[in-house]
Each structure stands twice: as C-alpha cells, then as structure tokens.
Amino acid sequence: AQSVSQHNHHVILSEAASLELGxxxxxxxxxxxxxxxxxxxxxxxxxxxxxxxxPLVKGIKGFExxxxxxxxxxxxxxxxxxxSDTAEYFCAVKGRGSTLGRLYFGRGTQLTVWx
Amino acid sequence: GAVVSQHPSWVICKSGTSVKIECRxxxxxxxxxxxxxxxxxxxLMLMATSNEGxxxxxxxxxxxxxxxxxxxxxxxxxxxxxxxHPEDSSFYICSARALLDPNTGELFFGEGSRLTVL
Numbered sequence: 021a022q023s024v025s026q027h028n029h030h031v032i033l034s035e036a037a038s039l040e041l042g043x044x045x046x047x048x049x050x051x052x053x054x055x056x057x058x059x060x061x062x063x064x065x066x067x068x069x070x071x072x073x074x075p076l077v078k079g080i081k082g083f084e085x086x087x088x089x090x091x092x093x094x095x096x097x098x099x100x101x102x103x104s105d106t107a108e109y110f111c112a113v114k115g116r117g118s119t120l121g122r123l124y125f126g127r128g129t130q131l132t133v134w135x
Numbered sequence: 136g137a138v139v140s141q142h143p144s145w146v147i148c149k150s151g152t153s154v155k156i157e158c159r160x161x162x163x164x165x166x167x168x169x170x171x172x173x174x175x176x177x178x179l180m181l182m183a184t185s186n187e188g189x190x191x192x193x194x195x196x197x198x199x200x201x202x203x204x205x206x207x208x209x210x211x212x213x214x215x216x217x218x219x220h221p222e223d224s225s226f227y228i229c230s231a232r233a234l235l236d237p238n239t240g241e242l243f244f245g246e247g248s249r250l251t252v253l
Binding site (some may be wrong): 056063064069124 | 171176181184241245247
C-alpha cells in the first residue's frame with residue numbers, strides 16, 4: 021500500500037527565512053510526486069510535480085522540490101518565505117501504471133509566516 | 136487552470152437524512168473524479184474513484200452503501216451520504232482529471248463541501 025509521511029505538522033517562520041518541508045513516501049514502483057497548497061478558505065492548488073527527468077523540479081511562487089529516489093523523499097524548499105506563503109502544504113504520491121490514477125496525500129504541514 | 140465546482144459548499148442536516156453533494160468540472164470533461172474526506176488537522180483520505188458510466192471503486196474501509204457515488208456524465212459526479220450520522224460530519228472534497236492518461240493527467244480540486252450532521 022502507498023503511504024506518505026510529512027514530518028512537520030506545524031512550521032513557524034519569519035519572513036525571509038528559508039523553508040524546507042519533509043516528505044517521504046512508500047511505494048513499490050515508479051511514482052509521480054506532487055506538492056499541493058491550500059490557502060486559508062481556498063481549495064487545493066498544485067505547487068509542483070515530478071513525473072520523470074530532472075529530480076529538481078521548480079514550481080510556482082519560487083518553490084522547488086527535489087526527488088531523491090534512494091531516500092524515497094520529495095522535500096519542498098523555498099529560499100525566502102513571505103507572509104503570503106502562510107498555508108497548509110500537502111505532499112502526494114501516485115503510483116505510475118495504476119489504471120485508476122489514485123492520488124494519496126500526507127497529513128499536511130501548516131506553515132505560518134510572521135511578517 | 137481548469138475549474139472544479141462543488142455544491143453545496145456547506146450543509147447541515149439531521150441525523151438519519153441523506154445529503155447529496157455535486158462535483159462539476161466547469162470547463163473540461165472529466166473521465167475520472169475522486170472523492171476525498173478531510174478531518175480537521177488531518178490529511179485528505181481517498182474515499183473512492185468515480186469513472187463516467189461505470190461503478191465507483193471504493194477504498195478499503197469505505198462503505199459503498201453509505202457513500203453512494205454516481206458519475207452520470209463527463210462533467211458531473213455526485214456523492215450521496217445516506218442515513219447520515221454525526222460521525223459523518225466532515226469536509227468532502229472532489230477532484231477531477233482532465234486527461235485520459237492517468238499517468239500525466241493533472242488533478243483539479245473543488246472547493247470542498249462541509250457537512251455537519253446534528
């Protein structure tokens with residue numbers, strides 16, 4: 021069975037601080053990996069995704085994530101956070117080859133950025 | 136990005152009644168839609184996968200007779216919570232995939248529907 025672990029439940033940072041949110045997954049095959057963001061009162065939005073190729077992927081709003089296959093990790097990073105980055109961040113995994121294309125989520129990390 | 140709309144966004148019902156939640160893809164056709172449930176401070180739990188014109192595929196532990204899913208058209212899927220009880224109170228979120236290829240199709244999410252059962 022697929023599972024996704026996000027180690028940080030709540031992260032509090034000051035503006036301009038650097039961010040790294042951990043994500044590990046377990047799955048026996050090739051995966052697609054995603055980071056979604058949910059701003060207060062809004063629906064989930066895709067930040068970035070990894071399907072294949074360069075393991076360092078860049079997303080919107082200055083976010084990036086690195087896929088490290090040997091560690092089953094897909095950590096999210098941003099060099100300098102802003103107050104507007106306050107949101108909940110979800111890591112998700114989808115096994116390639118699954119005919120249903122189901123997406124499984126981690127429990128989320130609440131990021132609070134103080135101005 | 137593509138738009139997925141859920142209705143109602145908020146519903147309160149009495150215990151024992153049934154509630155229907157709609158999920159519509161507004162500007163694309165969705166061959167597959169997914170229904171998730173989110174508890175406070177917890178992750179999105181996949182409930183079922185809905186394919187247009189066929190029966191939904193439920194995740195382990197999800198009662199198919201409790202959570203009826205219908206995907207009658209390429210733009211509409213419905214989730215009906217039958218004989219609702221207070222423990223069914225939750226935030227229900229749908230998502231839809233625009234492309235046929237499950238390996239590349241991006242998922243778009245609805246705003247969610249908050250159900251409160253009294």
